[in-house]
Amino acid sequence: xxxxxxxxxxxxxxxxxxxxxxxxxxxxxxxxxxxxxxxxxxxxxxxxxxxxxxxxxxxxxxxxxxxxxxxxxxxxxxxxxxxxxxxxxxxxxxxxxxxxxxxxxxxxxxxxxxxxxxxxxxxxxxxxxxxxxxxxxxxxxxxxxxxxxxxxxxxxxxxxxxxxxxxxxxxxxxxxxxxxxxxxxxxxxxxxxxxxxxxxxxxxxxxxxxxxxxxxxxxxxxxxxxxxxxxxxxxxxxxxxxxxxxxxxxxxx
Amino acid sequence: xxxxxxxxxxxxxxxxxxxxxxxxxxxxxxxxxxxxxxxxxxxxxxxxxxxxxxxxxxxxxxxxxxxxxxxxxxxxxxxxxxxxxxxxxxxxxxxxxxxxxxxxxxxxxxxxxxxxxxxxxxxxxxxxxxxxxxxxxxxxxxxxxxxxxxxxxxxxxxxxxxxxxxxxxxxxxxxxxxxxxxxxxxxxxxxxxxxxxxxxxxxxxxxxxxxxxxxxxxxxxxxxxxxxxxxxxxxxxxxxxxxxxxxxxxxxxxxxxxxxxxxxxxxxxxxxxxxxxxxxxxxxxxxxxxxxxxxxxxxxxxxxxxxxxxxxxxxx
Numbered sequence: 188x189x190x191x192x193x194x195x196x197x198x199x200x201x202x203x204x205x206x207x208x209x210x211x212x213x214x215x216x217x218x219x220x221x222x223x224x225x226x227x228x229x230x231x232x233x234x235x236x237x238x239x240x241x242x243x244x245x246x247x248x249x250x251x252x253x254x255x256x257x258x259x260x261x262x263x264x265x266x267x268x269x270x271x272x273x274x275x276x277x278x279x280x281x282x283x284x285x286x287x288x289x290x291x292x293x294x295x296x297x298x299x300x301x302x303x304x305x306x307x308x309x310x311x312x313x314x315x316x317x318x319x320x321x322x323x324x325x326x327x328x329x330x331x332x333x334x335x336x337x338x339x340x341x342x343x344x345x346x347x348x349x350x351x352x353x354x355x356x357x358x359x360x361x362x363x364x365x366x367x368x369x370x371x372x373x374x375x376x377x378x379x380x381x382x383x384x385x386x387x388x389x390x391x392x393x394x395x396x397x398x399x400x401x402x403x404x405x406x407x408x409x410x411x412x413x414x415x416x417x418x419x420x421x422x423x424x425x426x427x428x429x430x431x432x433x434x435x436x437x438x439x440x
Numbered sequence: 441x442x443x444x445x446x447x448x449x450x451x452x453x454x455x456x457x458x459x460x461x462x463x464x465x466x467x468x469x470x471x472x473x474x475x476x477x478x479x480x481x482x483x484x485x486x487x488x489x490x491x492x493x494x495x496x497x498x499x500x501x502x503x504x505x506x507x508x509x510x511x512x513x514x515x516x517x518x519x520x521x522x523x524x525x526x527x528x529x530x531x532x533x534x535x536x537x538x539x540x541x542x543x544x545x546x547x548x549x550x551x552x553x554x555x556x557x558x559x560x561x562x563x564x565x566x567x568x569x570x571x572x573x574x575x576x577x578x579x580x581x582x583x584x585x586x587x588x589x590x591x592x593x594x595x596x597x598x599x600x601x602x603x604x605x606x607x608x609x610x611x612x613x614x615x616x617x618x619x620x621x622x623x624x625x626x627x628x629x630x631x632x633x634x635x636x637x638x639x640x641x642x643x644x645x646x647x648x649x650x651x652x653x654x655x656x657x658x659x660x661x662x663x664x665x666x667x668x669x670x671x672x673x674x675x676x677x678x679x680x681x682x683x684x685x686x687x688x689x690x691x692x693x694x695x696x697x698x699x700x701x702x703x704x705x706x707x708x709x710x711x712x713x714x715x716x717x718x719x720x721x722x723x724x725x726x727x728x729x730x731x732x733x734x735x736x737x738x739x740x741x742x743x744x745x746x747x748x749x750x751x752x753x754x755x756x
Contacts, residue, residue: 231621231622231623232592232621320705334707335481336707364480364481364648365648365650365689365692365693365701366480366688366689366692366703366704367703368692368701368703369691369692369693369701369702369703369704370703370704370705371703372700372701372703373700373701373702373703376700391621391622392622392694393622394693394694394695394696394698395694395701397694397698398694398698398699398700398701399700417698421698431623432622432623434626435622435623435625435626436622436651437622437625437626437649437651437652437654437655438651438654438695438696439650439651439653439654439678439690439693439695440654440678440679440695
């Protein structure tokens, strides 16, 4: 069904604890994401951005609401059922790679688990690595032998090598220097043009999201308070909290 | 009083064992001035602050140059002498204040301990007065909280307040806002600027965030691989950057125009590796034969703007 959105999140809620200690971290979240779209999710620490990604990728069960992939409900599935659709990329990628495996070996693991034939595995890995602008020799190094920016690009390559429908990025550039951050964005942008990559990009940096997201969602205390195109959000913010966040963005000129 | 400086760093070279981390860095801070030092991770920014605070415990060594505070050479002070100037003359706010407070002891106990360690009395009312001046919430009860009950931003502000109480003239802030959310980041830097205005502090502020620098600094230094590559009045450096590295840094920051930021391939030389010629050559698109063989030093191009690059190299 090409009409159905790639991902639909309907009335999703998440709470931890029970009884008096029950704490709602996500309330009534509604998101639809079409193929090829990039959605930025912006909010401060503790607003529930990362939990939302965990719910979508089934790393944690939802407490309420439904999840749909291409129009079919997948609420309550296991991570292994959905990891062909979604690949998650985390902030600290050096910790997400096995330190005792070369990058190439780690990627082979991923391919073995997820992709059907592994015939051209090496070729696919090398293609993906060079698509992220890295020399293919670097794939034979260990994670600690690469710089932070390079490891992060390798993590994206590892996520994409299995050709998922969508990647979920959780603060992937927050630990990096501005130059390394800009490199990553450039390559993601290239990938979007070449492959129509669908992406959910969680970040606390509004200015950054505004440069390449199609839509931005502003989260506060577990709720989406505003959602719109970068123009709407950056130039005509409606919600008080969006205005507050915008006011705190520091530009160099 | 134009020639009066609070902090002078002259031709400073710092090594960890055989590795040179800072090479021939010189700059001066006037009373009441905020100087920001920016650069990538590993460029020596933090070591620079630590060479003012004292390097002994780090296994690093100042091999050349000097650090002069208020006319007094503090480069090679002993532990006891240094202890007398730390806190009372030099205040320090680290990046991770979670790690510098004891998480499960009340603030007032920790405040008292710190003040007494510097031979100062702890006066509760003074602290509360200061909190009020800085518009902290819940000022009366703040001191009876424990750090774990506070947000990261509030904890950072408590650390700044503690440094203020000791009444230093020079404040060193090492990435003091980098772990904070944008809204608390703004609060903290506005507080620092307010304190500067009211108390005439000088602040040496280390950050990798040029947006933060643009907001509070009077002067900006850009470091690359242990050297100062550009230094000058904040507007001159940000509006009219000359060194290709500074230009790259600025291009990498998402701006108001929502244009795609431009990155910089490669990484700085590791462990202070040195070669003949400019350190930036491998990543510089303007590098020429001359650059491969010549070391540039800071050169005043226009008054108040120093650059270490072949003059006008980055123009096109």
